[in-house]
Amino acid sequence: MTQFQRKRQKEVLKRFTDRYSMAASSALDAVEEEAIGAVVGANGYTTVAQADQLLEVLDLKPATWLLDIGAGRGWPGLYLSERSGCRAVVTDVPRPAIVTAQSRALDLALHHRCHVALASGSALPFGRASFDAIVHTDTL
Numbered sequence: 001m002t003q004f005q006r007k008r009q010k011e012v013l014k015r016f017t018d019r020y021s022m023a024a025s026s027a028l029d030a031v032e033e034e035a036i037g038a039v040v041g042a043n044g045y046t047t048v049a050q051a052d053q054l055l056e057v058l059d060l061k062p063a064t065w066l067l068d069i070g071a072g073r074g075w076p077g078l079y080l081s082e083r084s085g086c087r088a089v090v091t092d093v094p095r096p097a098i099v100t101a102q103s104r105a106l107d108l109a110l111h112h113r114c115h116v117a118l119a120s121g122s123a124l125p126f127g128r129a130s131f132d133a134i135v136h137t138d139t140l
């Protein structure tokens with residue numbers, strides 16, 4: 001990795017860490033509801049209708065393992081697991097995002113099949129063929 005890429009990566013991490021450290025509020029929830037279609041912990045532009053399209057094409061089942069890269073607070077990985085019954089691992093780099101994703105999994109009673117990992121998409125700590133499906137929304 002070049003010095004420029006390292007600097008850029010640090011800036012991105014700080015920006016998203018600041019974003020995910022913001023306290024929840026009814027105003028933010030109202031914006032998310034209006035823009036995304038529900039309050040699901042989103043931090044991008046992927047709507048509930050688009051996540052439902054992912055459900056259609058991925059054919060997720062309870063035995064399926066899904067990886068969500070750059071999931072932030074767990075969107076859409078947790079939702080896809082909730083709707084399909086699949087197992088999921090949601091990953092991201094900022095710690096506050098992953099802490100919130102974990103507590104959302106607990107609140108949604110998904111913790112027995114959804115797991116979180118603090119990991120960059122460029123250095124995933126998983127073996128080959130660990131997953132049946134991979135999603136990323138607004139991560140690139």
Ligand SMILES: C[S@@+](CC[C@H](N)C(=O)[O-])C[C@H]1O[C@@H](n2cnc3c(N)ncnc32)[C@H](O)[C@@H]1O
Pocket residue numbers: 012016041042043044045046069070071072073075076091092093094097119120121122136137138139140
């Ligand atoms: C616009 S947000 C989208 C978050 C979530 N997927 C959503 O749709 O609400 C982009 C996400 O990409 C993550 N990200 C940035 N660089 C990453 C990397 N190298 N590996 C994994 N995630 C990364 C950010 O931390 C951020 O959570």
